[in-house]
Amino acid sequence: MTEPRDQQADEVYRAYAGQPAGVGGRAPDPVNAPMIRHWCEVMGETNTARTGADAVAPPAMLQVWTMAGLDSAGSSRSGAYDELFARLDADGCTSVVATDCEQRYLRPLRLGERVLFEAVIESVSSEKSTALGVGRFVTTRMDLRAYDEARGEKPEEATPAATHRFRILKYRPAARPATRPEADADADPDADPGPDAERPAAVRPRPVVNRDTAGFWEGVAAGELRFQRCDDCGAARFPWLPGCNACGSARWTAEAASGAGTVYSSVVVHHPLPAAFDRPYAVALVELAEGVRIVSNVVGIQPQRVRIGLPVELVFERCDDELTLPMFRPSTRPSARSSTPPGDAGQELPELRISVTRTLVVAGAIVTRDFQDVHHDVELARAKGSPDIFMNILTTNGLVGRYVSDWTGPGAMVTGIALRLGVPAYPGSELTFNGHAMTDDSGQMTISVIGTNDLGTHATATVTLAAAPASGGRG
Numbered sequence: 001m002t003e004p005r006d007q008q009a010d011e012v013y014r015a016y017a018g019q020p021a022g023v024g025g026r027a028p029d030p031v032n033a034p035m036i037r038h039w040c041e042v043m044g045e046t047n048t049a050r051t052g053a054d055a056v057a058p059p060a061m062l063q064v065w066t067m068a069g070l071d072s073a074g075s076s077r078s079g080a081y082d083e084l085f086a087r088l089d090a091d092g093c094t095s096v097v098a099t100d101c102e103q104r105y106l107r108p109l110r111l112g113e114r115v116l117f118e119a120v121i122e123s124v125s126s127e128k129s130t131a132l133g134v135g136r137f138v139t140t141r142m143d144l145r146a147y148d149e150a151r152g153e154k155p156e157e158a159t160p161a162a163t164h165r166f167r168i169l170k171y172r173p174a175a176r177p178a179t180r181p182e183a184d185a186d187a188d189p190d191a192d193p194g195p196d197a198e199r200p201a202a203v204r205p206r207p208v209v210n211r212d213t214a215g216f217w218e219g220v221a222a223g224e225l226r227f228q229r230c231d232d233c234g235a236a237r238f239p240w241l242p243g244c245n246a247c248g249s250a251r252w253t254a255e256a257a258s259g260a261g262t263v264y265s266s267v268v269v270h271h272p273l274p275a276a277f278d279r280p281y282a283v284a285l286v287e288l289a290e291g292v293r294i295v296s297n298v299v300g301i302q303p304q305r306v307r308i309g310l311p312v313e314l315v316f317e318r319c320d321d322e323l324t325l326p327m328f329r330p331s332t333r334p335s336a337r338s339s340t341p342p343g344d345a346g347q348e349l350p351e352l353r354i355s356v357t358r359t360l361v362v363a364g365a366i367v368t369r370d371f372q373d374v375h376h377d378v379e380l381a382r383a384k385g386s387p388d389i390f391m392n393i394l395t396t397n398g399l400v401g402r403y404v405s406d407w408t409g410p411g412a413m414v415t416g417i418a419l420r421l422g423v424p425a426y427p428g429s430e431l432t433f434n435g436h437a438m439t440d441d442s443g444q445m446t447i448s449v450i451g452t453n454d455l456g457t458h459a460t461a462t463v464t465l466a467a468a469p470a471s472g473g474r475g
């Protein structure tokens with residue numbers, strides 16, 4: 001329940017919306033080859049568009065040009081922004097983590113250009129409960145312009161280059177933060193077990209079996225997925241109902257589905273976390289080859305990779321001693337009938353695995369000019385409720401950019417990256433990137449990227465390209 005006191009606090013925080021977050025920002029360095037090279041080295045980006053006299057900066061490097069650096073005394077942060085942070089600190093929200101980064105690139109940044117930027121606080125959320133703790137999301141928008149300083153242009157000749165939205169969570173650390181399993185040895189044994197704690201007694205909810213649905217469950221027991229077909233008009237129907245939706249007839253015959261189908265719609269459940277469900281898990285509306293649709297789970301695939309049009313096949317999953325449920329897994333038969341026309345399913349990018357070493361986390365922080373202690377100092381990271389240092393969002397964004405760039409080759413014009421961070425990436429883990437590219441009627445290509453590790457989904461991103469790469473991807 002929201003108490004009046006909270007509402008008052010919400011209003012105080014909401015009043016920051018629209019106030020400047022930074023004024024008159026000027027990049028400390030012009031766009032230059034050494035900073036681009038160092039960044040590419042750490043991200044592993046080998047795109048040839050980043051080198052030579054005509055080099056353009058990697059789009060995902062955008063924010064780096066605006067970073068204040070180790071001595072943030074030269075920072076252009078506004079009084080309102082500092083005041084907002086001080087207020088959040090005073091409220092106990094002393095920890096900070098970046099959660100979203102949305103960048104729109106209007107044009108490439110070339111060597112010798114100077115970046116100018118203005119930032120505004122877009123919104124401050126009400127208090128939210130998160131896996132990390134209770135806190136508020138602060139969204140900032142930055143507008144970037146640039147002028148060709150090397151060729152003698154003046155600041156007033158600067159033209160729009162990009163916009164950059166950035167969301168952080170300022171929060172009170174939870175008693176038990178999300179940890180890597182091996183870090184649990186450090187956890188307070190008296191602490192309240194979190195939602196991830198084992199609940200050995202938990203079982204999946206039992207289905208309701210009644211006179212109308214008994215035939216379906218008899219089918220499951222017999223290893224069949226049965227739907228109904230009207231004896232009078234021939235319409236197939238599911239879920240089970242006493243009468244036909246098409247003609248009203250009460251006469252029907254049960255039929256066993258072939259088991260082939262396609263994902264019509266899907267969602268990945270992360271939260272809340274019902275007992276007896278492994279998280280995250282994919283819930284899908286599957287269209288069977290016979291034309292009826294059924295809500296089920298898709299298993300045997302990373303939940304985030306389940307997508308509309310994915311061909312699937314029936315599989316019976318044993319949940320416990322008493323419960324077996326019909327579910328679906330990616331089809332092992334490539335010829336499975338699909339409601340998606342060929343060619344519309346897009347292209348899969350090759351998987352990329354990245355070893356998240358301590359060196360990569362620290363080098364990524366430095367090369368993106370992000371000197372927050374949680375990205376390089378273990379003791380200070382622990383003091384702030386994290387089990388270890390963790391990768392900063394600028395590095396994750398850079399890796400997403402590099403992953404897509406590896407595939408498109410040098411000719412592609414990236415117009416945007418929208419990134420959402422999930423679980424942290426700690427040293428000693430492995431990040432696996434997968435991507436799926438779709439082209440719309442206007443030729444714009446959208447690439448969905450997910451980065452996963454042993455804790456779950458680290459990053460989900462949407463990367464847009466002005467036009468499909470001429471080669472259709474060189475991967």
Ligand code: ZN
Nearest residue numbers: 230233244247
């Ligand atoms: Zn009928």
